[in-house]
Amino acid sequence: MLLAPSDKPYDYRKPPRLALGLAGLLLLLAFTLFPGDFERQRSLDGFYVTNLMSIEWPLYSPFLMQNNRSTEIAGLEAQRTQGNQTAVAQAMGNDRPFVESIRAGGKDYLEPDILSRWTAARDHYDQERNRLSAQVIGLDPQRFRPVTFISYAFTDTDLNNVLLTVVLLLLVGMPLERVLGSGALLASWTAGSAAGGLAYLLLHRSGLMPLTGSSHAIVGLLGAAIWEFRRNRSLRVMESAVTAGGWLFMVISLAALTLIWHWHSREIAWIVSLSVSLAAGATACAVFRRWLEKSRAEQELEIVVPEMPTSEPYRQDLNQVMLKVSQMQFVAAEKNIRALLERYPGDPRLTEQLYHLLKLTPNNLEFEEVAFAMLTLPNQPGSNQASLRVYRDYIKRSQTFVALDTNTSLQLVLRFTRINALKDAEEAFKRALDSDRNAPLLAKAANALATAMTANNMEQRAGYYAGLAKSGD
Structure with missing residues (x-):
């Protein structure tokens, strides 16, 4: 993958499996099944001419x-x-x-x-x-079969088209899956395939040949990528400081559309149907992202877990860890913490100690992962103070701020206003506001700040946040 989201560096331990799987499947079909189809079609053409x-x-x-x-x-x-x-x-x-x-x-x-x-x-x-595969799972204008609005994207006898799709899956699909997950990638692929196929059939009502190829599906992914990465500097070229925005995918889209149009005899119908796929992919991405953010926000705000363990063995284990840390035996302490986290998953005290050990190497991706775990602790007594301690340290050390996405920043606003850490709450709110003014939690966070400011007799600040909350409803 050449591109990665600027706020989520690529993790080689967790590759985008769906994008890689789709690319592998298309290559497998292109080099195993479809050569036989090509020979069968050529034989059929000769048979027809003769007989x-x-x-x-x-x-x-x-x-x-x-x-x-x-x-x-x-x-x-x-x-x-x-x-x-x-x-x-x-x-x-x-x-x-x-x-x-x-x-x-x-x-x-x-x-x-x-x-x-x-x-x-x-x-x-x-x-x-x-x-022929085109007849079995292709989109045939003469036969209405709903499943073929999806399956035709996997029947491609044009090797050039297959290779273009694979390259775009790696270039576009992988960063999209990295940000929104496999669901968004699948939704955009499916929406582009179905909408483009429907548009093509409406423009070829008297068509005889089945529609095949992944052109509409991959253009759907391009539409999703343009929408998701439309902000400036939302992408980063891997292993470099070079950044880019959604305009890059617009350039890629224009180049891909031109190639596909040229390969298909420059039919206007192809441009129209591909444009429909582009719009369908962007719409699917926007809807999926909105649903995902609301779902995550609701789930994370409602989670309540029991108090941390207080048994004697737990206290002894924790004391052993703290003793090793005080004696500067950091390697041994980290080893003990990891072993204890397997016995006490998600324990805030252990996780916080692991964070302080990992902060010595802030470029490490695991540092961001542990910081994220601390900043999104489940609702329980003491978790807000722990999140505040880590937040204040994290913003001084992190170079990428991967753990502070928009949703996490707004959750921190809600946490910090409860403990009257208003300066930190305002800072987290500004970070979220600069990132995404349409975030689902924005209005709720602004309301929380307005209420806290009013309680502290900061009427001017309270009015400002009340106005933001009203505009975001």
């Missing part, structure tokens, strides 16, 4: 005229004149209504021996054609 073209071609023009599709005749005749028998064979070979019309009334205008020969050849052609 069916001479019988069906004279019948096709009258059929098109009878079914108000006369505009297609000129194009097919031009292809046949230019010697492009493959395009003609695929168009006529996949026209199911045309085939059904011959099966139903062929005996009225075909000689018995010709009809018999046609039936045998057509049965063989249809049987082999229906084994």
Whole structure:
């Protein structure tokens, strides 16, 4: 992955599995199943030209005229004149209504021996054609199958398109999954695939060939990435200090759309359907992020856990840790703390001691993880003071502030106002306000600050935060 969210450095121990899985699946299908499809399609085209073209071609023009599709005749005749028998064979070979019309009334205008020969050849052609992946899981305009609005994104016989999708999954999908999780990635992929497929079908109502390829799905991810990383400096090039924003994905999107449009004969319908996918992916991302933030906020605010253990063995273990720390035996102390955390998961006292040991190496990603655990302690007596102690130390040491995302900052505002640490609460609120003015907890945090300021006779500050709370409702 070349890009990472600026507030969440990439953790090689926890790779974005869905993005990697989708990329691996597309490559696996491209190099194992679809080469056989390519050979089968080429064989079918040759079979059609040899055994069916001479019988069906004279019948096709009258059929098109009878079914108000006369505009297609000129194009097919031009292809046949230019010697492009493959395009003609695929168009006529996949026209199911045309085939059904011959099966139903062929005996009225075909000689018995010709009809018999046609039936045998057509049965063989249809049987082999229906084994193609494009026919099995592609989005066929002639058959409505809801599942294919998703499955067609995995049928791609164009290696260039597969490689472009894989590159974009690594470049765009991985940072998106890192920020919002696999659910957002899946939602954007699915929304782009389904919405783009629907738009394409509406623009190709008389289409004969199934829609295949992951173009619409990956463009949906691009739309999600543009929306999620639209703020300046929201991305960082890995292993460097270079930052970028959503404009980078807009440039990537324009380049990808241009390539896909060029590969598909520059059809306007492709640009329209891909634009629909772009918008659908962005919408899915925005909705998912809103739901995720509200869900997390509600869950984390409602959590109440029992008091910390007070048994004699626990006190003895804790005293041993503190003794090693006082004797500057930091390696042994850290080892003991990690062992105790397996017995007492999430214990605030042990976690705080581990934080103070890890703060000696603030560039370590585990330092950010432990800091986050301390800043988001469950609701229990004493947790607010512990979070405040760590917060004051953390803002002096951290270089990336990964643990202080918008939601965490606003939760800290609520914690700090309860213990009257108003200066720290205001600082955390400003950090959240600069990051995202539409955060779900913003109004509640502003109300808490307004109430605390009023209680401390700071009427001017109280009015300011009351106004923010009202504008955020």
